[in-house]
Each structure stands twice: as structure tokens, then as C-alpha cells.
Amino acid sequence: MSLTEIQRLQTLLPTWVETNRLLCANGKVASYIPELAKSPIDALGIHLINAQGNSVSAGNSELTFTMQSISKVFTLILALMDNGESGVFDKVGMEPTGDNFNSMLKLELVQPGIPFNPLINAGAIAISSLIAGESPTEKSRRVLEFFRLLSNNRSLDYDLDVYRSESDTANLNRSMAYFLKDNGVLEGAVEDVLDVYFRHCSICVTCTDLAQMALVLAHNGTNPITGEELIPRRYVQIAKTFMTTCGMYNASGEFAIQVGLPAKSGVSGGILTLVPGRYGIGLVGPSLNRKGNSIAGVALLEQMSQTFDWSLF
Amino acid sequence: MSLTEIQRLQTLLPTWVETNRLLCANGKVASYIPELAKSPIDALGIHLINAQGNSVSAGNSELTFTMQSISKVFTLILALMDNGESGVFDKVGMEPTGDNFNSMLKLELVQPGIPFNPLINAGAIAISSLIAGESPTEKSRRVLEFFRLLSNNRSLDYDLDVYRSESDTANLNRSMAYFLKDNGVLEGAVEDVLDVYFRHCSICVTCTDLAQMALVLAHNGTNPITGEELIPRRYVQIAKTFMTTCGMYNASGEFAIQVGLPAKSGVSGGILTLVPGRYGIGLVGPSLNRKGNSIAGVALLEQMSQTFDWSLF
Amino acid sequence: MSLTEIQRLQTLLPTWVETNRLLCANGKVASYIPELAKSPIDALGIHLINAQGNSVSAGNSELTFTMQSISKVFTLILALMDNGESGVFDKVGMEPTGDNFNSMLKLELVQPGIPFNPLINAGAIAISSLIAGESPTEKSRRVLEFFRLLSNNRSLDYDLDVYRSESDTANLNRSMAYFLKDNGVLEGAVEDVLDVYFRHCSICVTCTDLAQMALVLAHNGTNPITGEELIPRRYVQIAKTFMTTCGMYNASGEFAIQVGLPAKSGVSGGILTLVPGRYGIGLVGPSLNRKGNSIAGVALLEQMSQTFDWSLF
């Protein structure tokens, strides 16, 4: 039956991509990182893979883009592997915020002033400071290696133009990082922490890479194709829970209602999602809706999840 | 295997209830409704039932208590059955707030000033105004009938002392309701809406009643014992999603990480939760933690979910 | 010289009123109280009186209008006379808020949850509950008598249409009052307190009445024409200080910079202001700017204060 579903997807996805692509005109490409403003506004691509390695691609699935916030799922996992649960949850909470991903309100208003969760910017910056390594370079190297391992792509690397563009203009992330430093949340020099953060946000991927990474999550930390155990199951569980409650910015609640799958989006238009026990899915559509998620990508996932009854709920 | 698990639960729950009961000393009974302050601080009881009607009880499972916020799950469902999805989601959003359940901040700060979700107080008051009925009395009657149907308990009724106690002292809920009225969210007279709200919060139940209601959700709207279809499946899905993202006040994220089941708590110390496709669970423990959830009840559910690997994620 | 200034004002004001009247087109008449929406948008009138009883009128100085927030200055004074400083400042603070006059944010965010000052709505409602009197009727009667005394106008009375219009639609003030009740700020029944509040807001005046009341403040509590001591000097000082720091809603800081006189505005377009030791001034111009002050009235006062160097600073 799973094969049949893949076959149906092979038939349906090319058409669905084209109809949902029309929504791109109603969104906007992210511009707060100048380099991102160059993304093709009407692109939409998807790649889906199952445990047997069967896959479906449709649309602009070969487009390369930077992971941006999608990387936060995997730095969280690495920080858990480096520090254990208590080491991580001393520095970040477990709650959705209801605020924008770059809001600083709760850091000022809610004691003890730690980020509410690891998937908002403040939380992900705190997580960056928890990656093991003697230097920012070593930390970043470890992150990149981990991402290469999960994506099964040894050539994964930074988009240095995006990295520099973000690093040069990230006044709001700097503001947040200094606030966290003042609240006692960050270890080490603020600029060092930010460098690790900007680097992992700028790792360049395709839909295939995201689908491979998602496939590992869909199989509780094991690459089902190679059989390799890459992540302890409990940390995958934590990651999938956060993806469900906080993965789609402050549209996570709506995404849970309409799609019902663990997912994480980025301002580059990427979305990584998964059907537990079955598929890893990578998607890109740089035209964003008002909440910062791929406008056509979210619609495509709604159509897929509702057609095949994929919701966890 | 499901039978075996029930058997194991029959053996384990009495001990687990006693060890977790010790946590009651670290919490507090709710006092904002004067009548609730009379609840027994060291009570802890649970009832679990499966599709075959097999059940386990432990501790003070016969204690009666008012549903309080637990009722919000079912008024949401009734409002969906009365108005459809679009009729409901015009008036309430789908997002967790990160704020206290009675916070008014986002009503003032975030346009268009509708409640973020139907499970915070503001949202549940908005939902009360959406229940069909010519008069507050008729609306309340319909709610009570619906709850009787779901709990399979024709004698379910109000605790009128709690109803009056809440109605007399609910200045904050009144404040919220008038704010919503000003924002154009409420239909009808504010006091009429509040009467419906206070009444459904004061419906008196036991753990068995909650477990029966939860069992219907666990089986997608059908009572698995009678085979009766009571709720359209889509509305159950919506309810379970909200229970997962917003059901445990602003500790919902942590509950999702540590327990991973759809659940709804009330300030009376009740918790309704479920294992999809399997169990309905009702629990009561009036001693509350800092976030307003049963302190011993949450710990007991963590132990159960982790032992039997029940998390959705 | 003072006489000369009056003579110059007699010459200049009619022209200044006409030039500033043109600004009315850039503002809006208040609509949140339905009855106020009927005010003439292009009206502008002023009355100024000195200690010798010499006066100047220009424009629509005979227009009648309700005091609205202007009344808050005088209920504050009466509450001080009834309760003393400590009796009042237990219930309201002394600080500007930076927020809108009807904001509830600080009541929730800043402990102990008392209104920041007596001139925002929340503070004025708290003040209404402090007026001495056995019943709401008696409290309202005492307020009206006090206002009649200060304005030297025995026929001062309510505009009952505005009173009813506000009472019927004041959901936001009701919301605030219930919030204050919950925070322990209000004595007595919420609706009783609100009735006192709505009544004093709806007292109907002309520019002449306001100028007479202001004249008493300008002379430290004594009516300089009759020589009668009506208010203890310290309470006048307190009132004038609040008028300077908080009298013009969240444009009070700007008004202090540009005009530099104690003043209080109302959403009916009235402004009461004074030149200490010299003039009482009443003004009306129902077209409001974005901050809720008479758009032409503020401009006229800037021109007057800057021409005659009236700023306190």
C-alpha cells in the first residue's frame, strides 16, 4: 500500500505543484537578508523519499537554497547529544510563544528571561552556544559534519554570500544575542556564538538533502536505508515535538490543525517535514506568506496531508 | 497485547498513584473561585478505559469535581458542529499564546484582537457565544445534553455552588468578556454569554465520566463500546490538535515533550487525556503546580506515557 | 501689562481661531461614544478669563459639549478632599504610562496592578470609587455640586443622551473596571462605580465654564473674583502637576515641550488649561488628532503660548 501511495504521489505531485505554484504571486520573498531577496519568487519544488529509498520529485526540486531556520532542528539535536536534556533545558524552555520568531518581548517580560523554545531565533542562538567545541570554528565544523552525515551528502557546505550577507545585516539577531548575554543565557563571546549561528543558517541544500534528513527523523534517528543509528530516539522525539508545537513560526498552531505533521520552515522558503515511520519530505518555495512560511509550500502540504490522511491527530 | 497492558496497568497504577500523591504537598489548591478552595489537597485518582470497555481505577477515582477548563474541548466541538470550521475560526485563532490562560495582553496587542485559540479563557468565552440556542438557557441545556451523551451519563449536572461562586467572583472573566465585546468578537449580551460559560465550567464529573468522554475522542468521535458516531471525525481531529498544542495552559509545550498525548486540564485539578485508538483517561488531583495543572496528575501521566511509550511523537 | 496682553488677545484670537480652524479637516470627531459622533467637526471656540474677570472669547465659544476626561481633574481633587493624599495614592500611582488612555497592558504587566495615574481611564474609574457618598446617586450629586461651585454655574448639568450613549457602549471601560475590581482597586459594585464615572464624564459645559474652573486652579484654589477658597492649595498643585505630566493623553510630553502649560483634554474636543497666577482658559474643537486631542485646539494653544511666552519651563 505504501508503494501504491508513492505511485499515486508520482502521478499527482507534478500537477499539484503547478496549481499551488500560482499562490506564489500572493507572497513575498524574504528581504531582511539582502542576499535572500534574489530567490526566484515563483519557484516551488518538492522531494519525498521512503524507507526503501523510493522517491518522488516534482517542480523545482533541484533548486539550491540555504537552510536558515530549518537548521535549528538539527543544532538542537546536536546540543542535546552534547549536553543532555538538562544541559539544554537550563538555557531554553519548551513552550510556544505566540510571538514573532524574532520578538524580544518575552525575554524582558517573563522571568527568568530564557528563550521560550529552541526554534525561535533567541532559542536557536542559545543553542548555538551549547554546541561542543573549543572554538567557533570547531563548533561550526561539528555542525556541518553532523548535517552531512544526516543528509548523506558529503559535499554539503555553506553559501558564503548568504553567510556574509546575514552576518553583516543581522542587527536584530545581534540585539537578541546581547540581551541573552545580559540575561546570563549565553556562554562565550556574543560574536563567536553568532558566527556559529549564521554559519549553520547558511548551509546550502536541495529538497533531496532535506528529505534525507527528514527521513532519519521519520525513522526515530536511524537512516532506514543504511540502517545506521544516527540520533538517540529520545532526541528525535523531542525534536519532532518542537516541530509540531513551534516549527512553523507563529503559524504552528494552524499548521498542526491543517497539516498535522512535524515540520520546520525557513525564510529561504524551505520546509522540512515527515510522515512518521514513512516519509522524509523536503520542499522549497521562496515566496512567503505573512507569517514567514512558504505560501505555496504550506498549501501543497495541506493538500497532500488531507488527501492521504497523514495528520498525527 | 492491549489486554496485557491493561493488566499491567491494573497492577502498577495503585502504587504509582500513591508515590505521585506525595507531590501534592508541593502544590496548591485553586482559590480564585472560592468554592474550589475546599477541594481535598492530597487527593489523586484516575480512571482508564479501553474500546472493549475494560477499565482500571486507582486512588480517589470516585471524587466528584467540576470540569472547569476541560469543558472547553467539548464546547469547541459543539460550536464546530453548530457553526462549521469557518464560523468558529472567524472568532478564534489556532495559535498557542505563551501567556497565562487569563491574560488579556494579546487581545490588546495583536490585531484583529480575537482570542488566539479556543482553549484559553478568552477563546472559550467566544466559543460560548457560538453555541446554538435561542436563549442562554437553551444554549446551556444543549451543552449539558451533549456532555451527557459523550459521557454516557444521563445524570451529569451542574455543581450549583461552584457555578454561583464563579459567577459571583469572576471579575477577570467579565473583564475579558467586555474586552471581547468591544473587539466585536461576542454575539449577544455579555452576561448571557458568561452564564453559558460559567455553567459548562461547573458541570460536575468523576474520573469515569472524563474517561468516557476521552474514549470517544480516542476513537475519532465514535463510542467504541456502543458503536455510536457522536462527533464528526474532523472535529475530533481539530480538538485533539488543540489539546496537544494548547491543552495544558502555558505548560502545553512541556507536556507535549514529556507526555506527548492530547490532554486538557482544569483548575479543579482534573485532566482528560487519551491514547489515540486505545484509551480514554480521566484523572483528578486538585493540588496544582505553578502553571495551574494537577501537580501529581502530570507526574503520573509522565510515568505512564514513558513506561508504555505512548507519546504521539 | 496683563491688561495689554488681554487687549492683544482680543485682537489676535479671532484671526488665530480662523486660521487654526482649517486644521479641523485633518482630524476626526470621536466616534467610540455614538452620541459624540454628532459633534460639529469644524467648530473651534475659546474663552479666556483673568483674575479681574476680564475675558476674551473667539470662535464657537458658546458651543456646549460634555467634559469627558476633563472632569477627571476635578474628581481627583474631590477624592483628595474626601480621602487625603494617602487615601488616594494607595489606589492610583503618579506616573505617566506612555500607553493609550484606555490601555490595560500595565494593569496586567506591572505590579501591584493599580492604575499608573488618575488621568488615564483606569485611574479615573478608581478615583470615582473614592468619592464620598452613601450611594452612587449621592456621590454623583456631590460631584455635580462641586463642579457647579468651581464653574460658578448653578445650572451645570448632565447631557443625558451622552450619558446613556456612553453607559450603553462602554465595553472597554467596563472591561477595565472589572479588571481593577479583580486587582482589588475598586470599592463597591462595579456598575455603581461606572455610573458615577459615566455621569461626571457627561456633564455639559461651555468654554466659559471650563475657563472659570481653570481660573480657580490658576489661582491655587481660590476664585480670584469672589475671593472664595474652594480647594486646598496642595491639591491644586497635585492636579496641575498631573495635568502637566499626563493631561494630554500620550501626547502630554509633546504638549509640555510645545505649550508648557497644565492642561486636560477630553474626547469631546474640549481642553481646559491655565496660565498660573493669571488666566483660566476653556477651549473646544471636536476634530481630534491621532492621540485624541483637539487638532486645532492644540495648534491654537501652541501659537498662544509661544507668542506670549507662557511655558512654565
Place this chain on the structure above:
Amino acid sequence: MSLTEIQRLQTLLPTWVETNRLLCANGKVASYIPELAKSPIDALGIHLINAQGNSVSAGNSELTFTMQSISKVFTLILALMDNGESGVFDKVGMEPTGDNFNSMLKLELVQPGIPFNPLINAGAIAISSLIAGESPTEKSRRVLEFFRLLSNNRSLDYDLDVYRSESDTANLNRSMAYFLKDNGVLEGAVEDVLDVYFRHCSICVTCTDLAQMALVLAHNGTNPITGEELIPRRYVQIAKTFMTTCGMYNASGEFAIQVGLPAKSGVSGGILTLVPGRYGIGLVGPSLNRKGNSIAGVALLEQMSQTFDWSLF
């Protein structure tokens, strides 16, 4: 009479200083700049000077301390002299905030995200970026020269230990500056602006220096002893208005009620205040109350103002 008042002050101040000094035990020395934590907690000193150059000193009036926020009054004036009113008020507002001096809430919540006034930290940082000069060094030199001129003290200079201590630990000010940069409020590199800001905060003074600077404000910009015109009168008026509405952090409203004089405090425990047309006053008392003002200093000024009836109101 003014001479008589000076004579009375000469008699009374030594005793008043000693009785108010007892309050120091109820406050705390600022510790957020590590170097400030070394200040003597029970020190209290005052210097008052009139237009004839007659002066009174009492207590620890020779203590040296850094200006901290007191400097903001004079950088505001210099920025006005460099840019005119519109050049300054494009970048900072005119309103009290009701929030802590280092709060960032309103920068995020209130459009257009410019600081509410020039005396909170965010506003003063914006003002630092408006000081004319080709380089941070040149800007800082111009500020120091201006302060030397106003204080009539050619040897005024930085306390470099405090400067470095603040510069090294000012994570919250850095956070604020990057936020302002993101909001488009700051010209130039953030660290350059902050350097100008940290330097003027660390200018080292005695009560005599503050009294001299205040004397110039008390006489509308002219040094009444030398007759030199140092500041245009309008800019003094603006400065005095801000000192009245926002000069004592979020206790400015209370200070206006209880003292009624334009004043500016700093976390070093300094207060600069003035009696218009008469005295310049400098004061220091490093033990701070909960709002960040000298606990004994505020009490001493209340006693002085109430005894001699100095309130503007």
C-alpha cells in the same frame, strides 16, 4: 530674600543631610556597572549656587562620581545645537514611557520604533549618534569640551575605569543599540555610537560641577556669573521640560508631585536639579531606591522644595 534663603539653607542643610543620610541603609549601590559597586553607600552631599555665585555645601559634597544618565541632558542640548529641533525629533520622541530606563518593549511594540524620549537609554544612545563630528573621538571631544564650558571646569575628564567597566559589560545597551540600528534610528557603526555614549556617561564630576551646569539651565542658558550665553534659550526650555516629565526614570511623575523641579538623576547616585531663575543644585548619594534614584537625595530634595515652596506647579 534670596540671600536670606541661602543663609537659612546654610544653617539647615548640614542637619538635613545627616537626617536623610540615614535612609541610605534602605537602598542599594548600583552594581550593573561593576566599577560603580565600589561607591560609598552612606555618602550624601549637596552643593547649591545662586546667580551671584553664593553657594552652600553640605555633607560629602567633594565626592567625585560619574555623571551617567545626568550627561544625557547635555548631550541632548548639544545635539539640538548641532541638528536643530527637527533633526533631533526625527530620531527620538517627546513622551514619558512608564517603563524602566533600559526597557526595549516600546521599541518593538510602538511604531515607528524610535525611542520615546531622549532621557531613557535608547533615546540617549540615539542622541549620541547625532553629535556632530567626523569620528567618535571628535564627537566625544566636542561633548567633553561642552561639559567643561558649562561646568566652568577646564579639568573635567573621564573616569576611565568606569568607562572601561561599562563598555565591557554593557550587554543591554549593546542590545538596545543594535535594535535601534535595525529600526533605522542610528547613523554609523553601533560600536562607534556606543563609545560616544559610554564616554559621556563616565565623565567625572563633583556636586559643584553639577551645580554650575544646573545654574546655566536655571538662567535660560546664560552663565549668570560671567554673563556668557552658552545655550539658546529654547533648547534650555526643551531640556527642562524633559527633565520634568522624564528626568527621574519611571519615578518622574512622583518627583514632579513631591518636588516639582526639573531634575536628572544617574545610577551613580548623582542628581542635577535647579530652581528656575535662582539656583543650580548638584547632589550625590550612591545608595539608590527601587527606581534607580538616590534614596536619600530624593528625600532631601523633597524636604528642601516643600520647606521653601519651590515647586513649579
